[in-house]
Amino acid sequence: MIQTKPGKQRKLTMKEEFVKTMLKLRLGVDNTTLSVLFNVSIGYVSNLFSTWINFLAQILDPVIKWPDASTWSNYKSHNTFKALVAIQPNGAFTFVSKFWSGNVSDRKITVDSKYIDLISPGDEVMADRGFQIRDLLTLKGAYLNMPPFTNERRNGRGRVLTSKQIIESRKIASLRIHVERAIRRLKSFNMLGGILPLKMKNLSSAMLRVAAAFCNLMPPLSKKFK
Template structure:
């Protein structure tokens, strides 16, 4: 062994400066890795079709979900998120009527999307009316998974929102009564019907049941009740389009909520005076008379000005574009849940119907 190796000191330690330099390099590398990881995550979010991609744009959030701002949407999500942990998921074996219950505290569901993005997918379907095939491509999941997510969230929101009492007491209605209703101070609810066009069934019997003579098309028909200050306080189930307004009113269940001291405001076609225990405000109509009196004309114009707001409210419901097209018969099994959820969501998605009516 030569002298050079004999003189080597294998017990020597690195200089302190060299140790500090190595540690600094390690820390710099760690920070660079973290920066690159965040950049990859940001790029992934920007390329994926998910709620996070649109969080910075209230206009996009409003377009895809009908919630007026991202903050509104997240406030609503905080209300329903705790209940979503016990959500019943529709399984692949729907024919056997089986379901999958998600475990409490689980971050994901039976499929690949996070719960908040499942909710976002449902809202995009409802609000923009995108087909299941389109949604499957956008979210990069199978079309059958899209179908199960939509059905699952329709059932879940129908149950959760339906458990919230929206009918208001007489005292609550009067406490929020706008000045515009001072001539009708006992008005409890403003009522109107709306129709949703549906695909024509091949069965002639079914065609006759859902055909609406008013719309000259096959429709589903529902009744909506609005408190004078603009909140939805009653939503009926959907009925076949051939049902009359009066029959729908009787079958809807709203009569049981009315009391003698209340009044309802309806359109001239609602001849329901013999069905209710309360007063009815309705525009006058000529019947067999040649003309109305001056008082009747003034009252008709006054009621018409107030009733226009329930029509505006119904337009808010139909801003969910799923109902702006002909509804395919393939979703009739869940159309009642979808429609009811769309109606109930209106109370959460928007600001006041008339800003001047809003009270602190």
């Protein structure tokens, strides 16, 4: 007599379920196409994706590690979301916030996401000029490193950087390249890089963490910082 496990039998193997999930997350394949490819219903595809994304977000969470040392960090005609991410010089994501509404300020996200709580005295954070968080970092004994502002020329014609500022700006630019490359990696997951269906709003933050974790499993963006 053959005994079978109680409960509903799986329509797909775990490997097939994982592949289906990555096809949707990475390539943005729609539910209708996936239902045909795997010979299952559209509803089954949708429920399976939700289950796997939440599962992967939990088991892959340790891949996004906060380091012990220094770290750096309606024109689209759509409802927008944004998140705060922190990246090491080698391109690895060390912090990923949840998604916030696009009209929320960068400062509010930085505070409410508890990012500041992770900062230690002596840490140096690199950020764009729009991040008005110098006072928050100063209270933690940390430093904000951002591109220098230009100075007005003595003759009043145009603006210019000092020699020291030029050197500082070049140094920041060399590190900023890795930030931009890391963000491109994240956006290569098509479900995050394009227009996200509103019905998937509740999964968006989990999808972001899963994608960031998979990015961290890729080779470092800079061999200088491993």
